[in-house]
Amino acid sequence: MIVRQLNDILATDRDVQAETWTSRRLLLANDKVGFSLHDTVMKAGTETTMWYKNHIEAVYCVEGDGELEDLVNGRRYPLSPGTLYVLNGHERHIVRPKTDVRMVCVFNPPVTGRETHDDEGAYPLIIED
Numbered sequence: 001m002i003v004r005q006l007n008d009i010l011a012t013d014r015d016v017q018a019e020t021w022t023s024r025r026l027l028l029a030n031d032k033v034g035f036s037l038h039d040t041v042m043k044a045g046t047e048t049t050m051w052y053k054n055h056i057e058a059v060y061c062v063e064g065d066g067e068l069e070d071l072v073n074g075r076r077y078p079l080s081p082g083t084l085y086v087l088n089g090h091e092r093h094i095v096r097p098k099t100d101v102r103m104v105c106v107f108n109p110p111v112t113g114r115e116t117h118d119d120e121g122a123y124p125l126i127i128e129d
């Protein structure tokens with residue numbers, strides 16, 4: 001069994017800062033559970049374009065307000081506590097938080113550690129044995 005506290009990973013290697021978000025990586029590939037799980041805060045007033053070509057991501061909003069745009073079809077969705085979206089078609093998309101938006105993010109295959117977005121908004125595919 002793995003038991004962890006968010007407080008114990010703050011300011012460690014599992015606490016990853018990017019310009020528009022902070023990702024606290026509670027579970028990573030080396031935990032060997034088949035997915036990674038992140039407590040992520042997207043910063044108020046920013047815009048992030050993402051395209052997870054190598055991963056499926058599920059995102060569950062637990063705090064804050066914002067907007068999600070699916071760039072495949074131009075549809076926009078409000079983001080508020082209780083909203084789930086899953087990029088099961090590797091959809092290119094934009095998140096626009098109005099306030100800080102806190103999300104629980106799950107990646108399959110799991111993220112390995114310090115990944116941040118490349119120029120296209122993707123993470124590289126790194127498979128660990």
Ligand SMILES: CC(=O)NCC[C@H](N)C(=O)O
Binds near residue numbers: 057
């Ligand atoms: C919602 C979202 O994808 N934000 C970008 C950060 C990423 N999900 C992460 O926590 O690694």
